[in-house]
Amino acid sequence: MRSPLDTVIVQLVVNRKSYRQEVESRRTLADFLREDLELTGTHLGCEHGACGACTVLLNDAPVRSCLMLAAQAEGTHVRTVEGLSTDGELHPIQKAFKKHHALQCGFCTPGFLTASVALLEENPKPTEAEVREWLSGNICRCTGYQFIVDAVLDAAAEMRASDRAEGGRSAEATRTG
Ligand code: FES
Ligand code: FES
Numbered sequence: 001m002r003s004p005l006d007t008v009i010v011q012l013v014v015n016r017k018s019y020r021q022e023v024e025s026r027r028t029l030a031d032f033l034r035e036d037l038e039l040t041g042t043h044l045g046c047e048h049g050a051c052g053a054c055t056v057l058l059n060d061a062p063v064r065s066c067l068m069l070a071a072q073a074e075g076t077h078v079r080t081v082e083g084l085s086t087d088g089e090l091h092p093i094q095k096a097f098k099k100h101h102a103l104q105c106g107f108c109t110p111g112f113l114t115a116s117v118a119l120l121e122e123n124p125k126p127t128e129a130e131v132r133e134w135l136s137g138n139i140c141r142c143t144g145y146q147f148i149v150d151a152v153l154d155a156a157a158e159m160r161a162s163d164r165a166e167g168g169r170s171a172e173a174t175r176t177g
Contacts, residue, residue, distance in 0.1 A: 096151040
């Protein structure tokens with residue numbers, strides 16, 4: 001028989017949606033996302049912190065969701081690969097992965113995408129070496145990595161250009177408004 005001590009109530013935000021959920025105290029964040037919330041975009045490869053496939057953003061920082069308990073995510077905002085797009089519009093990093101053929105089987109891709117978003121939010125203009133260093137904890141068996149690096153650099157450039165255009169539109173609105 002299960003004791004009440006085996007479960008905890010977790011309150012958190014996942015992809016901009018609030019949850020208050022009873023969860024087994026030993027359930028990993030990865031299993032909670034995949035099985036309880038049915039967000040199966042987060043993949044499980046090694047399940048011991050080595051491959052990066054399970055990477056999600058916890059309060060904007062990349063974490064291995066296979067190494068964390070769901071209970072440890074109490075009060076946080078988690079972003080998974082499902083939360084990267086906005087109103088059906090792919091995130092620039094997702095568009096760039098598609099454009100550069102930066103995936104083959106796609107198993108590692110959710111982890112690369114979330115880790116890359118964290119990089120670009122922290123460092124909008126990374127060098128190739130910085131991209132390689134940042135993503136060195138994510139393993140891909142298929143691509144040879146070059147197309148992934150190309151995609152991240154391209155997404156960074158796209159995002160900077162879009163920020164500049166947005167800034168120009170805001171300045172114009174202020175002048176004319
Ligand atoms: S499944 Fe978590 S690091 Fe591999
Ligand atoms: S695309 Fe297959 S493991 Fe990366």
